[in-house]
Amino acid sequence: MGGGEFNTTTNEIIESTRTSAEFPVQILVNYWEMQVPLIGNRLDELLLSGVRHVTSFLPWQALESDISHTLVRFLQGISERNMTVSLIVSPEVGIHYPNSGLPKDILGKTEAAAQSIERGPIVIGLPPNQFAIPSLLSSDFTKRYYSFIARVDSLLADFEKTQGRPLNFITLVLTGSLWKYYRPSTRSSSSPYFGACGDYSANAAVSFRQRLDDFYSHAEFTESSPSAANRWKTHEMERINRAWFYQQCEAIFRNRTLHFARRRAKSVNIREIELFTPEADPSLTYSYFLQSLSSSRRGADFERLSGLVDEAASVGSMGSQSAAVPFVHWSTLGGFRALSDSERQFLVLKSLLLAGGCGGGVLIDEDEWLSFSRGFRNRVEKFARAVDRGDLRLRNEVLYLCPHLWSGPGLWSSVFRKAGLSARKISSLDWVEQGANQEALVLIVDPSLVLTRETVQRLLRWQSQAADRVLVLPRSALYSDGARALLDSVGTSRKIEISLGVSYRLQPLGTGKLVVYDPTELDPTRDLSGPEWDKFFGAVTALAEVEDPIRASDARLSLIPLARRDQSVGLFILNGTRGSVSGDILFPTSVSISDLMNELSSNAASRDVKAGAGAPAARRFALDVPACGVLPLSVDRVGLGTRSDNRAADQLGALGKANSLAAAAAELPGLGTTGEGGEASIWS
Amino acid sequence: MELNHDWRGFSAIFNPRRRSSAKLLAGETTVAPSSTVHIIADGSIILAAQSADGEDFSRWHGKSVEAFFDAYSGRELAIIDRKQADQKLTEALALSHIHEQAAFFRDESTVRVISRGKSKIQTGVDASAASHHFLIGALQGWWAKILPSSYGFFIRLEEAATAASNNPMARVSYREIFVLIRRGRLVLFHTPDLTSLGQDRSRAPAAVVKYLSEKHAVPVQGLVASADDWAEWSELGSDSLHARAAWKKLAVAIQSNEAQLVPFRWQAMTLIATRGFFGF
Structure with missing residues (x-):
């Protein structure tokens, strides 16, 4: 890992968690792992160490069998000490409780178990015991689950009464639960999110059929004739329909959970996140199976865990009220624990940068956190503070709208290859409309998305809301009649048909562009990427003036560019291998670089003099990155080059031109601006 | 709340983390x-x-x-x-x-x-390829034939002061685990809840062993050792070639009162010494 001077103490690091329940590094202290009479002592110790905010899971089974009222005593202790707490309530994996806290009687019912597309159980291989995850569409499950959430709500409401004060020190954290884990180990083992993700149990089949009929009974699909809806329900459409079905089910689950969680305890804060537990991913189940055979005590899953962190940052998940920011949870129950110190540090830092850069962060067990060296914790703390104040942020320039976040990849591979970490995979237009996510310049619609009139309306509205936006739509058969008519109505006479590998139509739309492309395949679970698509997305991103991402000459190096408030870039160069790597970093424009750690360590005054303190300006820099190293650089552009700078220059130029024309028109009779298609000829 | 299968506690004692990452990385490149x-x-x-x-x-x-x-x-x-x-x-x-x-x-x-x-x-x-912890391996090996069908063992590892001071949130000076074995199977493992014993009695290993024995109605063997020694034995014992050395070190530590069997049973000591000095 790269070096740096650390001036803060461990207490300061931990103290930083008290500022907010949203700090990017959350320390996990599970209440049920404490002995009831010792809860007070334990909290006192934490308080003395400077910890004022803790996070705990709230396992379903633990709450139902909590005869000694451990949770209430824990909350009482938190309240008495003026601490704050986040309680993660949804069923999740990677919890240090039998069956990850899911009730044993539900798991015991085979009819309530989820099934992958291969019609087998989906086994989570983490201690304390391997178990098969249940179907969130099973009525047995849902009845009990919503009762559990209501019980949590009642418990908190009663606690509020006894406290006699608002419970604003408690944050209930709702997650996306098990939906993203409905993937078979076989297909996930080579690429985690390639292929179909979804519950194929009998419960899900019944629910799917009902939802399908409901969805396509809408007038939009039956306008031409009542039987017109049948073409949407054919066997060939099953994959396409299942994709939106699972996404809708997840949204309904989130909505209902929120509804039940805030019926009585109104003063409790609620936060929605997307919790990723890479160690519990089904893609690692076979790996854990083999570890028990080979009795390996050394971690062999480093690369896969690292890849799963990449996946966590690439999706933009939507909660029922707000965007669900990603949090990466290192449970230390699985492969993470067996890794070397440097590998674990690498993963924690990478998680912080990627998930934190999207507004989330990393959730880590207290003992694990304290097992890291003081220097490392200081370093993480510095980055976390910068992330917390919005100084290190991943940009969302290119959005890929797909029917289901956890199935894929469709065209995502090509999009990601072109736009890198500035691309985000989303499944909800609500996410796009969130304040922080409105900076996108390109929105690409997956060819397997069923497009209704409302969806097209919202897409066009998004395109018109800011200058120079590019909307990329498929020319597929998955438009409703209304949607197709709406799209046809926005067409102008100036269209260009292009065929360079991928055929597409380009037309101006407002100040931006509309691109309508011909998809080659409609199956959402197929990988459609290829050189022709790379070329196509290259052209599309160029239209929107999305800058080429910074690249490394050696594929073993990965780069995380994070936007800073002063318009510079915090560039993190990661070497996720067990040997040092030498390589070049290639920038699209001339830049000067300096040490980011020094900047973050120094005070605001000295930050102003950073310019010129680093290496001379260039477009290519050579460097060595040690094994499992993360090098932080501050990158400043030299001269004009950013899109915003160019746009400002264009606007100034246009203004100057208009002023000159106005002045000339006043002085020179006969001067006019005529021409076709808005093109001005200066002199008549 | 007392978990029946406290995997974190179990791992911390029977699968301690490897000490040096640098050594590990170096080892992988040279061997x-x-x-x-x-x-x-x-x-x-x-x-x-x-x-x-x-x-x-x-x-x-x-x-x-x-x-x-x-x-x-x-x-x-x-x-x-x-x-x-x-x-x-x-x-x-x-x-x-x-x-x-x-x-x-x-x-x-x-x-x-x-x-x-x-x-x-x-x-x-x-x-033999399965690198059990040396103690668990022995209990599930031929010892199972001569040991009672149900019994428990309690391990307390005392952490050195330096280790505790390095940890700003250190709350105990020792780590404990109780393992219950029935017919050769580990049926329960957790950090025992000793709060009902009171602070003073819970510090005395003999009182804890007596309490656990009465609670679970099985004979319980206790072992008290330093965490550093235990980590060293565990690292040695994780390799079947060096397991004998680990047993030998344990036997010597008991002999020199650096580790303690609670209660001291000659039968247990004989089994440990036999493993250490004769390898079976």
Whole structure:
């Protein structure tokens, strides 16, 4: 890992968690792992160490069998000490409780178990015991689950009464639960999110059929004739329909959970996140199976865990009220624990940068956190503070709208290859409309998305809301009649048909562009990427003036560019291998670089003099990155080059031109601006 | 709340983290790995591969077994069919904790072993290859025939002051675990809740052992040792070649009062010494 001077103490690091329940590094202290009479002592110790905010899971089974009222005593202790707490309530994996806290009687019912597309159980291989995850569409499950959430709500409401004060020190954290884990180990083992993700149990089949009929009974699909809806329900459409079905089910689950969680305890804060537990991913189940055979005590899953962190940052998940920011949870129950110190540090830092850069962060067990060296914790703390104040942020320039976040990849591979970490995979237009996510310049619609009139309306509205936006739509058969008519109505006479590998139509739309492309395949679970698509997305991103991402000459190096408030870039160069790597970093424009750690360590005054303190300006820099190293650089552009700078220059130029024309028109009779298609000829 | 299967506590004592990452990385670059590579394959396509040396084979996922064999021709391969792995994973769901589930996989899996160009079918993985903790390995080995059918053992590891001071949130100066064994199976393992004993009595190992023995109605053997010594023995004992050295060090530590058997039983001491000095 790269070096740096650390001036803060461990207490300061931990103290930083008290500022907010949203700090990017959350320390996990599970209440049920404490002995009831010792809860007070334990909290006192934490308080003395400077910890004022803790996070705990709230396992379903633990709450139902909590005869000694451990949770209430824990909350009482938190309240008495003026601490704050986040309680993660949804069923999740990677919890240090039998069956990850899911009730044993539900798991015991085979009819309530989820099934992958291969019609087998989906086994989570983490201690304390391997178990098969249940179907969130099973009525047995849902009845009990919503009762559990209501019980949590009642418990908190009663606690509020006894406290006699608002419970604003408690944050209930709702997650996306098990939906993203409905993937078979076989297909996930080579690429985690390639292929179909979804519950194929009998419960899900019944629910799917009902939802399908409901969805396509809408007038939009039956306008031409009542039987017109049948073409949407054919066997060939099953994959396409299942994709939106699972996404809708997840949204309904989130909505209902929120509804039940805030019926009585109104003063409790609620936060929605997307919790990723890479160690519990089904893609690692076979790996854990083999570890028990080979009795390996050394971690062999480093690369896969690292890849799963990449996946966590690439999706933009939507909660029922707000965007669900990603949090990466290192449970230390699985492969993470067996890794070397440097590998674990690498993963924690990478998680912080990627998930934190999207507004989330990393959730880590207290003992694990304290097992890291003081220097490392200081370093993480510095980055976390910068992330917390919005100084290190991943940009969302290119959005890929797909029917289901956890199935894929469709065209995502090509999009990601072109736009890198500035691309985000989303499944909800609500996410796009969130304040922080409105900076996108390109929105690409997956060819397997069923497009209704409302969806097209919202897409066009998004395109018109800011200058120079590019909307990329498929020319597929998955438009409703209304949607197709709406799209046809926005067409102008100036269209260009292009065929360079991928055929597409380009037309101006407002100040931006509309691109309508011909998809080659409609199956959402197929990988459609290829050189022709790379070329196509290259052209599309160029239209929107999305800058080429910074690249490394050696594929073993990965780069995380994070936007800073002063318009510079915090560039993190990661070497996720067990040997040092030498390589070049290639920038699209001339830049000067300096040490980011020094900047973050120094005070605001000295930050102003950073310019010129680093290496001379260039477009290519050579460097060595040690094994499992993360090098932080501050990158400043030299001269004009950013899109915003160019746009400002264009606007100034246009203004100057208009002023000159106005002045000339006043002085020179006969001067006019005529021409076709808005093109001005200066002199008549 | 007292968990029946406190995996974190169990791992902290019986699977302590390796001490030096630098040593590990250096070791991997200088010593050529030679252990058997276990593979789960769907037909001839590799879905997962693992070896005791902890090599990362993830780049081989999705590639053919033949290509792997060409690349690692000197290594022994143990191949498990994907369908069989799925079946074992499903069957193991009925077992109560991961230690039992792992033992089930080891005992019940049928593997095709390819070594030096020869192939054979084998059911069960050689137990000696399984790097149990030396103590757990012994309890589940031939000792099981002479030990009572149900018993417990309690381990208390006292942490050195320096280690505690390094940890700003250190709350106990020792780590404990109680393991209950019935018919050779680990049925319970957790950090015992001793709050009902009171602070003073819970510090006395003899009182704790008596309490646990009465609570679970089984004979309980206690062992008190320093955490540093335990970590050293565990690291030695994780390698079957050096397990004897670990037992020897334990026996010497008991003899010199650096470790303590609570209560001191000659039978237990004899078993430990026999392992240490004679290797069985």
